[in-house]
Amino acid sequence: MPPLKIGLIDLVSKGPANTLWAKIMHANLASIMPQVIATWCEQEGHEVTMICYTGYEDLTKELPKEVDLVFISAFTQAALLAYALSNYYRKQGAVTVLGGPHARCYPDDAALYFDYVLGFTSRSIISDILNNCAPQRPVGIQLSAGKQPAVFCGVQERWKFIEPTLKKAPFLQIVPMLGSVGCPYTCSFCIDSTVPYQPLDFQTIRSDLQFLRTKYKKPWIAFHDPNFGIRFEDNMDAIASAGPPKSFNFIAESRLSVLTVNHLDLLQQNGFIALLPGIESWYDLGNKSKASHITGVEKVNQVSEHVNTIFRYVPYVQTNFVLGLDSDSGDEPFELTKRFIDQSPNAFPGFSLLTAFGEAAPMNLEYQKQGRVLPFPFHFLNNHLAMNIKPRNYDWVDFYDKVIDVTDYAFSAKALYRRFIHTHGMQTRWMNLMRAISSEGWGRLKFYRQIRQNLLKDKSFRKYFDGETQELPAFYYNIIKRDLGIWWQWLPETALSHNANAYLDKTVAG
Template sequence: MRVGILDLLGPPARRPVELGYQLLITKQYASITPQAISVWCRRMGHETFYATYYGLGRPHRLVPADLDVVFISCYTQVSHLAYALAKLYRKAGVRTVIGGPHAKAFPADCLRFFDLVVRECDEALVADILAGQFDPGAVISSEKPFDDVPAVEERMPEIRASAFFRGRTPTPLTAVPMLASMGCPYRCDFCIDWSSTYRPLSIERLEADLRYLATHLPGRLVVFHDPNFAVKFDQVFEALEAQPPGERPPYIIESSLTVLRGDRPRRLKDTNCAMVAPGVESWTDYSNKAGVGRAGGMAKVERVAAHFAQLADNVPYLQANFMFGLDTDEGDAPVELTKRFMDLAPFAFPTINIPVPFGGTPLHDELAADGRILPTMPFSFYYAPYVVTTIKNYDPVTYYDKLIELYGHAASPEMLRRRLRTAPSRVVRWVHRARTAGFRADLGSFRRIRTLLRSDPGFLAFHEGRTTALPEFYRHLGDRMLGDYSELLSAADRTPDLSSIRL
């Protein structure tokens, strides 16, 4: 069979500044599961076509039109692009299959456009799909996510296609995606991994992959896609430390502060960790991930900042992940505490996320039961700077006022100067400048939305949940996001089906 695998990493680039970012950065976000599917199909003897789309060109031209089956993976922000492509492939007689975060979160909506929706998959399930074991209109899943990730050596055709220049030459930014574990032991109500079971993967496979990289791709960045890296810390780090010091690749991880305690930051340094992105989330909640016990408020700020300072002595680049707009957020305190953290830890670049109710999470179920999800907001806007729910303790204008205050502090000239003074290298200084510029662009988006909330009664009514009439602002912007594919999706196609499907 002729099988296509298309990994959608980002929407079409619309501005010159986006072109460079998507070419240099988004291109490196390739997911592991689509690469695994490509390997499995090749093992089965099928003619396999794998490609990633990172916002440049026309994605339907990346794989042939005369396929038997096409697998498309995407996250929710780019789901409308996936839907448009599904229409094109179905018209050509291709069987269409969708997987990835969006399919897991909103399978009912995906069924409107795809023949099959996959929640979790493994090699056996892919073989059954290709053998025609499932009728169109089915939501299917393996019993658990796959545990046997194909080795880096076996994934090299996919890594070349996704991360090399013209598929032939690695670049200084070439990144290799890897997994050391699946699942997460924490139960954060907003996370699609909230109900997953933490499972370490084969240490022997990890060691073999590291040896292969040392020989064939020395010095290339490894990005671990683990939801929570090295919960079994000693087991994982013994494998990293087994590599000779001069052959340890730089690597990026997301992990909890509770994992990175004691002398473990030093082991990060010894194994060439380039970046850590712990989730702080909130100053009043999720403290079990931060390792501060019952501490909250300023006490939590000071303890977390001190922990980040210890990490900064051992890791070149740090990112601190926050959420603002949770039901526990109220008044000025969340903003003031986050600003205080920025002042205490300028070396940690903050990301400030707006809560998004992804399907299948307790957050989604709670907000849906309370009628607080904006029912006609297209999935294209399920990411910052857009709000797709009503915020419990802030009216829309006040909420955007607070976001502008947070981003304004993070992107201020003084904060940038402090970051640059603490940066350990020229590369980190360049990243700080680039990300600060991105924050300033986000500020412009926040201010445009706030202006509309203040000046357009219909726009305000929509965000207060008093009307379901989608504002023209979002209709027009949705067309721009889809670019040449906008005519393939009607207004009804873009109105989400938020109903749940339980397997």
């Protein structure tokens, strides 16, 4: 068989981006799996062109041309752009494949627009597609290996695809790495809760780190593990054997309970400079933190003390909260978060609105059974542009009032000043400031205020939020049209809506 011409598109952005954060950080958010698939395809003798779309490129110029087969990787927020691109490529005669979180969360919907939709992907699945690269229409084929691969290509193998992507990051280049996949914990809201924990080869971690020391004076590395440090000693040994202390700057997401003083000491010695523990809520989902048995003010005090301890070892900590959980009611959860912001002024607060991503997590089935999942177009499902679950204990306007209040508090001049003076190091201070004044802080605040206004002034807008109509408000329609730009013409008309209860329907049908 002659070699195929293959295009690989990693959609970090869902459309043109113009924020400082996007300019500096989007290229650092590239996914690992598209790089792995690109490497596998090359190893099978095919000709591969890969691009990572950060929102700053002219996509029409960058897209791989005259290809036989196109792999697109997308989070749900970029699904509509992915669907439009698939349509475009199919019209040129190419076969299209979707992978990434959207393919896992909404496989049935994605199969309407792609020839192949990949869940967990193994090398043999990719080989099969390469060997029988036939169009599958009108409904594509869903393929899954049932579990994550045991072996991923390491950084050295992927370097050919990592390097050009990181060149797009103007100041700070962060290499994506994996120490493990899955998680041994079972938080029912989490996509990784059903993926068995599997450490990857520690020898590969070591040799990849050694390789990176030949590329950068002091490499920055982000571990993409959902829960870094489960095999803590093994990870630390691999890192420590890769170079003298402080040879690297590491970023990782970890449970608070992993971050004990002993572990923090080792993390500091090995160059960990940013940690992202999840707090989620003061009442629920507490099995991620040490404070699983306590709630409310007591939990705020304990978590805050813990986070302040982390800062004695690590200069940058982002604490993640979910707003709108069923366990929350009234003012108290929001007031507790404000209290935490006061007590841990240097922690960067990351807020997410409760979102059910299709069949990502077991809890989503419950939301669908309760008839609470709203059909917001995928374009808005990124944890902040829309909350696609009707809150259990809040009216929408009341909820947005509280979200606006806590966001305003977290990114007020006073909070920014306190975060600035309590944080050490120019890089971390600058990072906090950039995130606050960019789309994440002030940008979101402006958007939330607009939503609140629409809820009050526009009856049909409100009806959509209450689930009384499925007709998409013009406000959202216009945003999609604007963001997709010339790709709007390629978006299949049906792609603006999806079955919000597909997971339930499928489960009932058996």
